[in-house]
Amino acid sequence: MTTRIVELRRGILKKNDELAAGLRSRFVDAGVLVLNLVSSPGTGKTAFLEFTLRELRVRGAKVAALVGDLETDNDARRLAASGAPVRQINTHGICHLDAEMIDKHLTGWEGFALAGLDYLFIENVGNLVCPSSYDLGEKIRVALLSVTEGEDKPLKYPTLFNSADAAVITKMDIAEPCGFDRELALKNINEIRPGIRIFETSAKTGAGMEQWLGYLAEARAGRGA
Amino acid sequence: MHELSIAASIVDAVTESAAAYPGARVKEVRLRLGSLASVVEDSLQFCWGITVEGTPLEGARLVVKILPVIVHCASCRQDGELASLQSFRCPHCGEPCSDLRQGRELEIEAIEIDEIDEVEEAV
Ligand SMILES: Nc1nc2c(ncn2[C@@H]2O[C@H](COP(=O)(O)OP(=O)(O)O)[C@@H](O)[C@H]2O)c(=O)[nH]1
Ligand SMILES: [Mg+2]
Numbered sequence: 208m209t210t211r212i213v214e215l216r217r218g219i220l221k222k223n224d225e226l227a228a229g230l231r232s233r234f235v236d237a238g239v240l241v242l243n244l245v246s247s248p249g250t251g252k253t254a255f256l257e258f259t260l261r262e263l264r265v266r267g268a269k270v271a272a273l274v275g276d277l278e279t280d281n282d283a284r285r286l287a288a289s290g291a292p293v294r295q296i297n298t299h300g301i302c303h304l305d306a307e308m309i310d311k312h313l314t315g316w317e318g319f320a321l322a323g324l325d326y327l328f329i330e331n332v333g334n335l336v337c338p339s340s341y342d343l344g345e346k347i348r349v350a351l352l353s354v355t356e357g358e359d360k361p362l363k364y365p366t367l368f369n370s371a372d373a374a375v376i377t378k379m380d381i382a383e384p385c386g387f388d389r390e391l392a393l394k395n396i397n398e399i400r401p402g403i404r405i406f407e408t409s410a411k412t413g414a415g416m417e418q419w420l421g422y423l424a425e426a427r428a429g430r431g432a
Numbered sequence: 433m434h435e436l437s438i439a440a441s442i443v444d445a446v447t448e449s450a451a452a453y454p455g456a457r458v459k460e461v462r463l464r465l466g467s468l469a470s471v472v473e474d475s476l477q478f479c480w481g482i483t484v485e486g487t488p489l490e491g492a493r494l495v496v497k498i499l500p501v502i503v504h505c506a507s508c509r510q511d512g513e514l515a516s517l518q519s520f521r522c523p524h525c526g527e528p529c530s531d532l533r534q535g536r537e538l539e540i541e542a543i544e545i546d547e548i549d550e551v552e553e554a555v
């Protein structure tokens with residue numbers, strides 16, 4: 208019997224990372240900007256996306272969405288009301304989406320093509336920890352935080368906020384009654400991810416959505432040009 | 433639970449790599465985990481025990497090395513270890529830092545295996 212040490216130096220999530228890299232190059236080739244939305248359950252991802260999809264369609268953009276949920280297809284039905292193609296991904300208890308799920312649901316999506324699409328939004332499973340480790344091939348990861356969740360959320364979940372490319376504060380319409388400390392929330396987000404773009408929005412009133420839509424258009428124009 | 437998926441990925445990866453050493457028994461799996469990797473070691477150890485049960489990896493130890501977050505400061509051009517995950521600032525000059533050089537690792541560094549010697553096998 209000989210005991211030996213074998214150096215592996217391999218990523219635990221290598222399979223996911225390789226699949227995600229493949230997806231990313233497919234997205235770039237198709238000219239579609241892909242965003243991955245991550246937050247706690249109830250932050251307002253679906254409401255924010257409903258608004259975004261509707262508004263982008265009014266402006267003539269071609270949009271689609273994939274939405275992850277543990278068991279139901281409620282969110283997919285809400286999003287589909289915008290008229291955009293939407294597909295539900297049920298994870299059956301898994302607390303995050305991974306690249307394989309995205310790949311499978313894009314491939315098996317009847318009548319759907321990436322080519323010609325401008326934006327693809329992915330609503331992740333409501334969870335602030337697990338989704339941050341799984342690359343989905345997205346260009347932009349968006350971390351969302353509502354005014355009812357506490358200004359220190361970014362400090363409690365630094366992994367997620369640090370890996371985000373943009374941050375969205377939702378439900379600004381109820382910021383005042385909730386005693387939301389805006390300055391503190393902005394400061395905390397910046398402490399974890401210095402210089403990140405932050406949007407203060409309400410899906411109810413549309414506040415802040417113009418800036419967000421402007422950011423999307425810029426990101427798409429700048430993409431892979 | 434995230435650690436369960438991570439444990440399953442480790443088992444898959446180690447099984448794949450160990451296939452290059454037929455008949456060998458894996459005694460130890462060494463991981464490098466960044467402190468920003470959002471893996472809780474206790475919970476990973478627990479999930480590891482469950483996941484390896486009944487597989488060829490049953491009984492293998494999981495040894496976890498946690499790596500601190502290292503940032504590169506654009507202002508003073510030095511690397512430094514983050515003092516706290518609640519503040520991404522240069523430990524030397526205090527400027528905000530977003531350039532991460534270490535801390536997100538989720539890596540299998542090495543495995544320790546017992547190989548059956550040719551002679552032994554012949555007996
Ligand atoms: N006042 C207010 N409520 C909102 C807003 N966005 C979402 N909500 C409410 O918050 C709850 C959760 O929203 P949902 O979009 O399902 O969150 P998700 O779990 O992150 O997808 C629902 O009751 C929404 O009506 C908003 O901008 N303002
Ligand atoms: Mg939702």
Ligand SMILES: [Zn+2]
Nearest residue numbers: 505508522525
């Ligand atoms: Zn410095």
